[in-house]
Amino acid sequence: MLSANDLECVRGTRRLFAGVSFALSPGECLLVQGPNGSGKTSLLRILCGLARPEKGEVRWNNEPIAELDQEYRAALVYCGHSNALKEDLTPSENLLAAAALAGEPAGDGAASAALDAFGVGHLDALPVRALSQGQKRRVGLSRLALSARRLWLLDEPLASLDVRATQALAGLVDAHLERGGIAVLTSHQPIELRAEIRVFAFS
Amino acid sequence: MSSPSVSAAFGGIVRRDLRLAARRKSEPLFTLGFFVLVSSLFPLGLGPEPELLRRIAPGVLWVAALLASMLALGRMFTADYEDGTLEQLALAPVPLVASVGGKVAAHWLVSELPLVLVSPLLALQYGLPADVIALLMISLLIGTPALSLVGAIGAALTLGVRGGGVLVALLVLPLYVPTLIFGAGAVDAGLAGMSSAANLSLLGACLIFATVFAPPAAAAAVRIALE
Numbered sequence: 001m002l003s004a005n006d007l008e009c010v011r012g013t014r015r016l017f018a019g020v021s022f023a024l025s026p027g028e029c030l031l032v033q034g035p036n037g038s039g040k041t042s043l044l045r046i047l048c049g050l051a052r053p054e055k056g057e058v059r060w061n062n063e064p065i066a067e068l069d070q071e072y073r074a075a076l077v078y079c080g081h082s083n084a085l086k087e088d089l090t091p092s093e094n095l096l097a098a099a100a101l102a103g104e105p106a107g108d109g110a111a112s113a114a115l116d117a118f119g120v121g122h123l124d125a126l127p128v129r130a131l132s133q134g135q136k137r138r139v140g141l142s143r144l145a146l147s148a149r150r151l152w153l154l155d156e157p158l159a160s161l162d163v164r165a166t167q168a169l170a171g172l173v174d175a176h177l178e179r180g181g182i183a184v185l186t187s188h189q190p191i192e193l194r195a196e197i198r199v200f201a202f203s
Numbered sequence: 204m205s206s207p208s209v210s211a212a213f214g215g216i217v218r219r220d221l222r223l224a225a226r227r228k229s230e231p232l233f234t235l236g237f238f239v240l241v242s243s244l245f246p247l248g249l250g251p252e253p254e255l256l257r258r259i260a261p262g263v264l265w266v267a268a269l270l271a272s273m274l275a276l277g278r279m280f281t282a283d284y285e286d287g288t289l290e291q292l293a294l295a296p297v298p299l300v301a302s303v304g305g306k307v308a309a310h311w312l313v314s315e316l317p318l319v320l321v322s323p324l325l326a327l328q329y330g331l332p333a334d335v336i337a338l339l340m341i342s343l344l345i346g347t348p349a350l351s352l353v354g355a356i357g358a359a360l361t362l363g364v365r366g367g368g369v370l371v372a373l374l375v376l377p378l379y380v381p382t383l384i385f386g387a388g389a390v391d392a393g394l395a396g397m398s399s400a401a402n403l404s405l406l407g408a409c410l411i412f413a414t415v416f417a418p419p420a421a422a423a424a425v426r427i428a429l430e
Contacts, residue, residue: 078291
């Protein structure tokens, strides 16, 4: 269970948002919406613990994430704006390195299955630098298919994805929610899930 | 939920960075080329006076190694910072110190170990005797890891700063001074026929000090840069 209590975020001298509160139980998905620059990314970075809120706190299973520290980090996957891929490595080398670092070592078979889930399995002979923007995004997101983490925090996962990849992602998120996972995502495009989506909108 | 051990995270980062360096060999070669060129310019500029060259060799070679190692610092974290993998390191369920330590170790293996290995060849230009050349290698072998460790703090502090390359030099060069003094001092002592044990011990102390304090400081700086 993830809860945000009265979060306030200040960037420089500008207050981006204040009084943000919500609670998500297993199986729930939160879609964060708002115009550019309204603080969606900042909220996600606070939720994953990379940034600190000016006020308020984030709790995971009723404990502040600052106290859980590594335990909390072992429960989440964060996909940010950048794909966190090494341009000189192939897609599966990237996935395997990321999985090993995350403490979920995976085999070659699992990596290619994850890439196949996003339709980029056939590109595995190429270094990531040779891929298009959308293909890189797919490779970055295929980390999700490899991970058994409870909490997914996805920042603009649909950016530069085509219709088929969007569906693949929706399928993954649905399966994740059905397993009792929690997902928070930001998006400007509509996303269709089987599960009900809760919406949080910045004004 | 499984959590990787600190040593697994350390090893994982080292392996990944070595593989990346193997894919892109040019960058470590630039550092090496710089070291070779700078230390070859002095004999050319000062003329063939064996006595003078021998006397300045320890200092010149050490300063050249120091500058070359500083040149490579910019690469330590910037690439990871720009492509988002540094965020993922910070979010991994291991202390960030372990990953930062892995990055420093890989950086030393890729950028500094080659400097140590070619230093005997360069020392020949200065007409150093064989036992002093061995001493030079030993001092560089102890000193350059300390340079990498201290440099990591500067590299992490200047993440995301415009003109970070020059700033890193200004930040880090003063901190390199003790290593330079004891490193060059050890070779100097050997050249003068004295024991260099004291200088080498102090150089070792620099390395131990840097090993203990630099990784946590660099990890804290990385966290600040990511916030």
